[in-house]
Amino acid sequence: MAFQEILMRIGGMGRFQIIHVTLLSLPMFMLASHNLLQNFTAAIPKHRCRLNDSLEDGNFTGIWVEAFIPIEANGKPSSCFRYSSPQFHMFNITSSSNTSDAEKEPCIDGWVYDDSEYSFTIITKWDLVCSHRRMRQLAQSIYMAGVLFGSIVFGGLSDKFGRRPLNIWSNLQMFVSGICAAFAPNYITYCVFRFLTGASLSGIVLNSYSLIVEWIPTEKRAFTSTATGYCYTVGQLILVGLAYIIRDWRMLQLAASVPFFIYFLYSWWLPESCRWLVLGGKYEQAIKDLKKVARINRKTEEGEKLTMQTIKYDMQREINAARKTNYSVIDLIRTPVVRRISICISCTWFSTSFAYYGLAMDLQKFGLSIYIIQVIFGTVDIPAKFFSYFVINYVGRRVLQASALILSGAAILVNIFLPEDYHVARMVMVVFGKGCLAASFNCVYLFTGELYPTVIRQTGMGLGTMMARLGGIVAPLVQMTADYYYHLPLIIFSLCPILSGVIAAFLPETLGVPLPETIQEVERTDHEDEVTKYAEEMALKNTEYETVNGKS
Numbered sequence: 001m002a003f004q005e006i007l008m009r010i011g012g013m014g015r016f017q018i019i020h021v022t023l024l025s026l027p028m029f030m031l032a033s034h035n036l037l038q039n040f041t042a043a044i045p046k047h048r049c050r051l052n053d054s055l056e057d058g059n060f061t062g063i064w065v066e067a068f069i070p071i072e073a074n075g076k077p078s079s080c081f082r083y084s085s086p087q088f089h090m091f092n093i094t095s096s097s098n099t100s101d102a103e104k105e106p107c108i109d110g111w112v113y114d115d116s117e118y119s120f121t122i123i124t125k126w127d128l129v130c131s132h133r134r135m136r137q138l139a140q141s142i143y144m145a146g147v148l149f150g151s152i153v154f155g156g157l158s159d160k161f162g163r164r165p166l167n168i169w170s171n172l173q174m175f176v177s178g179i180c181a182a183f184a185p186n187y188i189t190y191c192v193f194r195f196l197t198g199a200s201l202s203g204i205v206l207n208s209y210s211l212i213v214e215w216i217p218t219e220k221r222a223f224t225s226t227a228t229g230y231c232y233t234v235g236q237l238i239l240v241g242l243a244y245i246i247r248d249w250r251m252l253q254l255a256a257s258v259p260f261f262i263y264f265l266y267s268w269w270l271p272e273s274c275r276w277l278v279l280g281g282k283y284e285q286a287i288k289d290l291k292k293v294a295r296i297n298r299k300t301e302e303g304e305k306l307t308m309q310t311i312k313y314d315m316q317r318e319i320n321a322a323r324k325t326n327y328s329v330i331d332l333i334r335t336p337v338v339r340r341i342s343i344c345i346s347c348t349w350f351s352t353s354f355a356y357y358g359l360a361m362d363l364q365k366f367g368l369s370i371y372i373i374q375v376i377f378g379t380v381d382i383p384a385k386f387f388s389y390f391v392i393n394y395v396g397r398r399v400l401q402a403s404a405l406i407l408s409g410a411a412i413l414v415n416i417f418l419p420e421d422y423h424v425a426r427m428v429m430v431v432f433g434k435g436c437l438a439a440s441f442n443c444v445y446l447f448t449g450e451l452y453p454t455v456i457r458q459t460g461m462g463l464g465t466m467m468a469r470l471g472g473i474v475a476p477l478v479q480m481t482a483d484y485y486y487h488l489p490l491i492i493f494s495l496c497p498i499l500s501g502v503i504a505a506f507l508p509e510t511l512g513v514p515l516p517e518t519i520q521e522v523e524r525t526d527h528e529d530e531v532t533k534y535a536e537e538m539a540l541k542n543t544e545y546e547t548v549n550g551k552s
Contacts, residue, residue: 003275003315004217006306010290011297013220019296020215021224023270024208025231027171027263031201032235033242033256034178036360036374038143040239041249042122042136043370046114047129049082049107070104080130081106106130119247126187135187137476142191144357144476146198148469154203155462162280163207163214164272170203171264178257182250197257202469214273215293226389229442233385236378244371278315283308331456332463337523341451342463344507348401348444349464351500354471355408356437358478358493359430373427380431381438388439396511397447398504401440405501408436413494416487437497450510453518 011017051068069077084103113124122128128135150170158166177196184190209228216224239256246252271293277286287306294303332342360377391400411433418426444464452460481488516522 003278006290006311006315007215007217009299009302010294010306011299011302012217014293014297014299016293016296017216017220020270021212021227023266024212025228027204027208027260028228028231029235029238030256030259031204032232032378033239034174034197034201036236036239037253037256038122038136038140039360039370039374040118040121040243041252042128042139043118044123044129044133044136045118045121047079047111047124048077049080050109050112051082070102078104079111117247121249122187122190125249128187134480137479139187139191139194140476141473143194143198144469144472146195147202148198148466148473149195150199150202151206151462151465151469153199155206158203158207158210162272162276163210164267164270166203167207167211167270168264168267170200170207171260171267173200174204175257175260175264178253178260182253182257211270211273214275215271225445226385226442229385230382233378233381233438236381237375240371240374240378243374278311283311286311329459329463331519332460335519335523338452338456338519341507341522342460344503345444345448345451345460345464346467347500347503348405348440348507349448349467350471351405351497352437352440352444352471353468354475354478355412355493355497356434356441357472358475358489359412359434359437376427376431377434380435384435384438385442388442391439392443392446393511396509397443397450398507398509400443401447401507402501402504404436404440404443405497405504407501408433408440409494409496409498409501411436412490413498416490416494440497447507447510450513451507451522453516453522456519 048065048069051065065077068082070081070083072078081104084105107130111127111129115124118124122139123136126132126135154166154170174197177193177200181190181193181197184193212224212228242255243252246255271289272285274286274289274293277283277289287308290306290311291300291303294300294306331338333339388400388404411429414429415426418429448461448464449457475493478489478492481492
C-alpha cells in the first residue's frame with residue numbers, strides 16, 4: 001500500500017488521473033469497431049450465379065433468372081447453382097416437364113450480388129460464398145488468433161520494456177495494419193494484416209489497463225474499470241453509425257483505423273507506470289513523473305518532497321517482494337486450491353468469450369436489419385453491466401458469475417425450439433443471453449483478480465485472457481458446423497456456458513474478503529472455510545439435539 005500512500009499525497013484522484021483515464025479510454029471506443037467489424041465488412045449480400053454476358057441484366061427476378069436459376073425448397077432462387085441449359089419450357093403452360101430433374105452446375109462464371117444493402121464487402125470482392133463461404137469465418141478466427149498472439153507477446157514485453165512504449169507502439173501498429181488491411185489486394189494479405197490488427201488490439205488493452213490501474217487509487221479502481229468498460233459498449237453503437245453511413249468495406253476499415261494515429265500522437269504525453277519504474281530501479285524517471293503529476297494536481301509542494309531516499313523507504317516492502325519473486329505458470333496448478341481456481345476460471349473465461357462472440361459475430365442469421373440488431377446488441381450491455389455492478393457489490397461474485405452463464409446458455413438453447421419466423425421472440429432470447437454474457441464479462445475480470453494471490457495474480461489474469469482469446473478463435477469455426485446440422489452451433493453455444501456456470505459455482509466467494517498476498521494464504525483460507533462450515537453444521541446439530549431433549 002506504500003505507493004498508494006504516495007499517490008494520495010500528490011492528489012489521489014486528481015486532475016491528472018481524470019485526464020489520464022480519459023485519454024487511455026478513448027481508444028476503447030474504436031476497439032469495439034475492430035472486434036465486430038466483420039459483421040459489416042464481411043456481410044453476405046443476396047447473390048446468385050452469373051449468367052452469360054449477353055443475358056446478364058443484374059436483376060434477381062425475371063424470365064432470364066427463372067429460366068437459368070433453380071428454385072430451392074424454401075421458394076427462393078438458388079445462390080450457388082444454375083441450370084446447365086436454360087429451362088424455357090417451364091414457361092409453357094401445357095408443358096409437363098419437371099425442372100427438378102434438370103442438370104445443374106455450380107457458378108462457374110462467378111456471381112451477381114445485390115448491392116441495395118451492402119454496396120461492397122470482402123464477400124463480393126473475393127467471392128467468399130458457396131464453396132468458399134467458410135473463408136469468412138476463417139478470417140475472423142485469424143483475427144482472434146492475432147488477439148491471442150498479442151496478449152502473449154505484448155504482455156511479456158510490457159513487463160520488460162514498460163507499459164508506455166508498448167502502448168505507443170500498439171497504437172501505431174493498429175493504425176498501420178488497419179490501413180494496410182483496407183487496401184489488401186487479396187484475401188491472404190487481408191488476413192495477415194487483420195492478424196496484426198488483432199495483435200495490436202491486445203497491446204492497447206493490456207497496457208492501457210495497466211497504466212490506468214497503476215496510476216489510480218485503490219478505492220477508485222472499480223469505478224474507472226466500469227467506466228472504461230462502458231466506452232467499449234458505446235463503441236459498438238459508434239460502429240453501427242459508421243457502417244450505416246459508409247457501405248464500402250474499404251472506407252469503413254479506414255474509418256475504424258485512422259483515429260489510432262491520433263491516439264498514437266498523444267500517447268507520447270502519457271507517463272510510464274511509476275510503480276514499474278521504481279521496481280525496475282529507474283528512480284530518477286519515477287521521481288520526475290511523480291513531480292509532474294503533483295504539479296498537474298496542484299500538489300507541487302508535496303511533489304518537491306519526493307526524493308530517491310523517500311521513494312525507496314516508502315516502497316521498501318514492494319521492492320523486496322519484487323526481488324524475491326520467483327513464480328511461474330506452473331504455480332497455477334501446483335497446489336490443490338489454486339489448481340481448482342485455475343480450472344474453474346479457465347472454463348469461465350473460455351465460455352463467456354466463446355458464447356459472446358458466437359452470438360455477436362453472426363447477426364445476419366436473425367432475419368432482421370443488421371443495423372438494428374447491432375444497436376440492440378450494443379445497448380443491452382448498458383443495463384447488464386449496471387445491474388451486474390450492484391449484484392457484485394451486494395450479493396456476491398460467485399452468484400453472479402454462475403447465474404449469468406447458466407441463464408445465457410438457457411436463453412440460447414430456447415432458440416432451438418422457436419420457429420424460424422418467430423423473429424421477435426428469437427431476438428428477445430438472444431439479446432437476453434448476450435446481456436447475461438456481458439454481465440459475466442464484467443464480473444470475471446474482477447473475480448479473477450480477487451481469487452489469485454498477488455504473487456501470481458498477473459499470471460492468473462494472463463491465463464484467463466488467453467482462454468478468452470481461444471474462445472474467440474473457436475466461435476467462428478463452430479458456425480461452420482451448421483453445414484452438418486442447422487441447430488448444432490446453437491446447441492454448442494448454449495451447453496458450454498451452462499456447464500461452465502455449474503463449474504463456477506465451485507469457486508470461493510470473494511465479496512468482502514481481503515486480497516490474498518501469497519499462495520499459502522489462499523490454501524489456508526479455503527481450509528479454514530471448510531473447518532468453519534463443519535463447525536457451524538455441528539453447532540446446528542447440537543442445538544437441534546438439545547431442543548429435542550428439552551422438549552422430551
